[in-house]
Amino acid sequence: MASHVVANTWTLTKIRVLLAMRNRTFLFFSLFMPLGFLFFFVMVFSKGDSPWTAFILGSILTMTVMGSFWGLSVQLVTFRETGILRRFRLAPVGAGPMLASSILANYILVVPSAAIEILVTKWVLHMQSWGNLWAMFLLITVGSAAFSAFGLIVASVTNTMQETQVINQIIWTAFLFLSGATVPLARFPHWIQGASLFIPATYLATGLQFAATNLATLGEIATDFAALALGLVVAFEISRQLFRWEPEAKVPGRAKLWVLAALIPFVAFGIYENVAGHRLNRVRQDFQMLDSRDAPAPPSDVH
Amino acid sequence: MPEPIIAVEGLFKSYNSNGVTVEAVRGLSFAVQEGEVFGLLGPNGAGKTTTVEILEGMRTPDRGTARVCGLDPEKAGAEFKQKIGAVLQSTSLPDKLRVKEALDLFANFYTSRADTESLLKRFQLEEKRNAFYSHLSGGQKQRLALAMALVNNPQVVFLDEPTAGLDPQVRREIYDIIAELRKDKKTVLITTHYIEEAERLCDRVAIVDYGRIIKTGSPRELKHSSAGTTRIEVRLARPLTNGVLSTLEGVADCRDFDGTYVLHSTLPPRTIVALVKHLEAENNELQSLEMFSPSLEDVFIELTGRRLRD
Numbered sequence: 113m114a115s116h117v118v119a120n121t122w123t124l125t126k127i128r129v130l131l132a133m134r135n136r137t138f139l140f141f142s143l144f145m146p147l148g149f150l151f152f153f154v155m156v157f158s159k160g161d162s163p164w165t166a167f168i169l170g171s172i173l174t175m176t177v178m179g180s181f182w183g184l185s186v187q188l189v190t191f192r193e194t195g196i197l198r199r200f201r202l203a204p205v206g207a208g209p210m211l212a213s214s215i216l217a218n219y220i221l222v223v224p225s226a227a228i229e230i231l232v233t234k235w236v237l238h239m240q241s242w243g244n245l246w247a248m249f250l251l252i253t254v255g256s257a258a259f260s261a262f263g264l265i266v267a268s269v270t271n272t273m274q275e276t277q278v279i280n281q282i283i284w285t286a287f288l289f290l291s292g293a294t295v296p297l298a299r300f301p302h303w304i305q306g307a308s309l310f311i312p313a314t315y316l317a318t319g320l321q322f323a324a325t326n327l328a329t330l331g332e333i334a335t336d337f338a339a340l341a342l343g344l345v346v347a348f349e350i351s352r353q354l355f356r357w358e359p360e361a362k363v364p365g366r367a368k369l370w371v372l373a374a375l376i377p378f379v380a381f382g383i384y385e386n387v388a389g390h391r392l393n394r395v396r397q398d399f400q401m402l403d404s405r406d407a408p409a410p411p412s413d414v415h
Numbered sequence: 416m417p418e419p420i421i422a423v424e425g426l427f428k429s430y431n432s433n434g435v436t437v438e439a440v441r442g443l444s445f446a447v448q449e450g451e452v453f454g455l456l457g458p459n460g461a462g463k464t465t466t467v468e469i470l471e472g473m474r475t476p477d478r479g480t481a482r483v484c485g486l487d488p489e490k491a492g493a494e495f496k497q498k499i500g501a502v503l504q505s506t507s508l509p510d511k512l513r514v515k516e517a518l519d520l521f522a523n524f525y526t527s528r529a530d531t532e533s534l535l536k537r538f539q540l541e542e543k544r545n546a547f548y549s550h551l552s553g554g555q556k557q558r559l560a561l562a563m564a565l566v567n568n569p570q571v572v573f574l575d576e577p578t579a580g581l582d583p584q585v586r587r588e589i590y591d592i593i594a595e596l597r598k599d600k601k602t603v604l605i606t607t608h609y610i611e612e613a614e615r616l617c618d619r620v621a622i623v624d625y626g627r628i629i630k631t632g633s634p635r636e637l638k639h640s641s642a643g644t645t646r647i648e649v650r651l652a653r654p655l656t657n658g659v660l661s662t663l664e665g666v667a668d669c670r671d672f673d674g675t676y677v678l679h680s681t682l683p684p685r686t687i688v689a690l691v692k693h694l695e696a697e698n699n700e701l702q703s704l705e706m707f708s709p710s711l712e713d714v715f716i717e718l719t720g721r722r723l724r725d
Contacts, residue, residue: 116493123523127516134511195506199563201473202501203524204493358473 120205124213129220138183143225146176150229154237163325163402166243167296169233170321174293176225177252177320178313180218181259181266181287182280188214188267189276197357207355211348215260222256247323247333251340255316258340261347262312262374268354269368287313292321297392298399305392310375310382315339318395325402335381335391342377350374418485419446420571420602421453421470426479428465428626439465441626442479447619449570450600452593456613456711457623458723463606464504466623467575470604471501484570497525500569502560504576504606510549514540514559517548518566525567538562538592554585561592572596574605578612590615608723610712622715629718638709644668644679646707647686651676652700663689672722679713 132138150172158164191197200210233239270276288294291313297305308314319336322328350370354363385391428440440462447453455463468474469481472488472495481488486495508517518531535541538558543551557577564572578586593616596603607613613620614634621631630637644667654674661669665682680686683706694701715723
């Protein structure tokens with residue numbers, strides 16, 4: 113039985129990877145667009161080989177990983193609306209392998225994109241060091257899976273593609289602008305910084321930025337990793353419970369409350385970090401350190 | 416009598432649509448023997464698809480029992496799915512999936528696997544093996560759906576309106592494929608609203624209307640059980656009242672279906688002569704006249720007072 117589940121998951125994973133590789137839109141959004149942003153941000157905000165290049169790499173990696181959220185929710189709703197899921201339902205394939213394969217396939221596709229971004233930043237954009245590659249790898253792995261699972265929850269609680277796009281847009285905007293992925297978190301007022309600790313994307317963004325700039329050790333990203341891993345487990349189980357094969361099987365309003373359950377780990381981590389944690393202090397200090405490396409030298413005394 | 420491979424007893428299923436309860440299936444019972452091609456014939460909305468989807472394990476009945484291959488379709492899970500194959504009425508595959516990939520993908524889910532190369536050949540899809548699903552015609556998609564229903568060498572095959580919306584030539588191709596399944600002694604449950612399909616392909620047919628079976632038997636038995644009349648369909652230049660036509664010689668029954676008068680006659684030549692005389696006397700004209708030997712459509716009209724396509 114278990115071997116069947118594993119075999120079906122792997123069979124579905126392979127075909128999903130194949131289908132994604134044939135999808136030009138996917139290639140554009142997952143590979144070419146992040147690379148375009150990388151070049152643009154480095155040219156505009158980074159001066160030569162300053163540490164900012166590495167910081168920007170962290171942000172771009174965050175966007176690449178978070179893209180899983182948008183892609184998977186849209187894909188699952190499309191599959192349901194067009195009746196593709198119904199066909200799979202006839203076969204001896206359960207909801208678990210269907211969902212797990214989409215997460216796994218997405219991970220297999222995200223890793224090469226992230227690797228290309230790191231290599232381009234190092235070799236073409238002259239990043240000074242490699243950053244903490246192990247920390248980056250771990251965060252990309254757990255982040256990709258967690259954000260995929262968040263996308264699957266959205267797909268499970270929305271009834272139409274239109275609804276999915278609206279909810280995705282709202283969540284995506286919050287993830288992008290309040291997590292530090294675009295505007296460095298330390299630049300925000302303190303109350304926004306406090307609020308950002310309740311957002312899953314913050315753990316990914318700050319973790320990847322400081323892994324890329326080599327300011328974090330493997331141990332220092334443990335909280336980021338734990339928050340995302342816990343979020344993944346909860347989100348996967350909720351999406352499995354709410355999974356629907358049929359387009360006409362509408363989700364009842366109260367089931368949407370389950371989405372709030374997916375946020376519980378981040379509420380807990382947010383409260384902890386706001387009350388007893390040192391994350392924000394670390395973020396501010398690290399940011400100051402980056403900023404000071406970049407600042408012009410103070411004028412010498414004139415005698 | 417051996418144990419039926421499909422046994423349905425007192426099946427009920429209703430849906431709630433915008434606060435209105437619609438009873439799709441109302442106490443359906445039937446049994447299908449192994450190797451039999453059994454048809455559910457009825458108009459759209461008769462409850463055929465709901466019944467088949469209950470038998471495929473995709474819907475839960477409100478009441479009643481359904482057993483396929485000795486298993487409860489809803490509860491038996493993967494073990495049950497290993498034994499059945501199906502063509503759904505509405506389904507799809509990813510656009511960029513190739514024909515051969517689709518067959519191999521689905522074959523991989525089963526413990527018993529048919530040779531996908533042979534299936535390509537049998538369903539005339541060899542030339543399209545590398546074509547994307549989105550590039551296939553309606554007929555090719557349906558042939559692929561049929562091939563996919565057989566990738567696991569199923570004991571029972573469910574075909575839900577397998578030729579709906581296809582042009583006549585493709586429909587005939589699909590008939591040939593189903594006839595082959597019949598030759599292979601596969602158990603097939605087919606739903607249709609095409610008379611020709613039921614008459615040509617099924618060993619036995621259940622006529623379904625408003626969620627109930629109103630008659631079951633072989634197509635021959637059903638036709639013989641009807642009044643044995645010939646159906647005459649006429650269109651006239653000016654409408655008449657039904658009452659007049661039903662008084663013509665030999666007419667057993669006459670109904671008006673949107674300007675087409677359908678007469679059932681025990682003496683067709685005399686009825687036609689009487690009709691022509693009557694029209695001449697009334698200064699009316701025949702626009703068209705068609706005659707049909709007794710069919711399942713006539714049985715349906717006799718039993719329900721409606722045509723299948725209504």
